[in-house]
Amino acid sequence: MALMLVKFDMKKRVKLAQTIWFLYWFAVMAGVLVFSMGLFFKIELRKRSELMDNNESHLLPNVLILMGLIACGVNAFGGKVCYDSLDPSKFIKWKPMLKPFLMFCVGFNGLLFVTALLCFVMRIPLQFTLAEGLKSGMKFYKDTDTPGRCYMKRTLDLMQMEFRCCGNNHYRDWFEIQWVSNRYLDFSAKEVKDRIGSNVDGQYLMDGVPFSCCNPSSPRPCIQGQMTNNTAHYSYDHYTEELNVWKRGCREAMVSYYGGLMNTIGALVLLVTMLEIAVTIGLQYINSSLSSLVNPEDPESESEGWILEKTVGETFTDIMTNMKAMSKGGKVEEEAEAGVATVS
DSSP: BBHHHEOOOOHHHHHHHHHHHHHHHHHHHHHHHHHHHHHHHHHHHTTTTTGGGGSSGGGGHHHHHHHHHHHHHHHHHHHHHHHHTTTTHHHHHHHHHHHHHHHHHHHHHHHHHHHHHHHTTHHHHHHHHHHHHHHHHHHTTTTTTSSSTTHHHHHHHHHHHHOOOOOSSGGGGGSSSSSSGGGGOOOOOHHHHHHTTTTTTTOOOOOOOOGGGGGGTTTSSOOOOSOOOGGSSSSSOTTOOOOOOOOSOHHHHHHHHHHHHHHHHHHHHHHHHHHHHHHHHHHHHHHHHHHHHHHHTOSOOOOOSSSBBHHHHHHHHHHHHHHHHHHHHHHHHHHHHHHHHOOO
């Protein structure tokens, strides 16, 4: 018994072919959209690649770009087949390759679904990637004269201003590293000597943050130095004062931005997957309805279309039987080759 059997006449077959042809070219544009989203996401990641701990974060955009290109090719071919199905004489040349093509489409739809899931789960490793990348980047903030690191200060400052954040997890992260270059420190000053001498690593640590942490919306002039010293500023208590620097850590801010971007892309890829499944089912109905014409010489005769020629259970059993037969056939060939080699 065929799965989801539908009876067709000439008018219904033509209408189905025209509808699926239109949907296929709509799916081509959807493939372009997936490609564009992957390209956009890759560009966004490259803007801050210095703050990424590894290159694994580029896996998702690369997959999206590849899937978008494949979708364009697959859907363009499917659209051509649907167009030629209106003329049975043209459709004959596509018939031998339709079954492998439909099987490829099923596999491709599965990969699209996995890609959509990947968009949702990649948020987790991204958190660790950004945590380590930001931690390393903050250590190199002061190295403005070191080749390969001289742009880190600019990158971090722009990132903190754009995302309205400060530090890795909190603005106090800047208190734990030396972010001022030695070339700008007066080593003859007592304060500098005391701060360096009080640290086991000989670093100049202070309770201050870079200017890019300042919140321009605050009515008070930015307090970015001696933030824990109440006597250094008039009418100021760092325990109760609403600090005029960004309170949110940059890891949280960037994960929120990239995570939202990935969730949006994942939802769109799911919609594209549903469209791909619809056109694949439609093409299968076209193929089966043209293969089951009551009178193959009369294109206007009635026919039946189906998704599967047998039930799901019977189809699965046939697939397993064919796989076993292929496996046994391979073993027989290997044994025959081994026997010939022994005789020779």
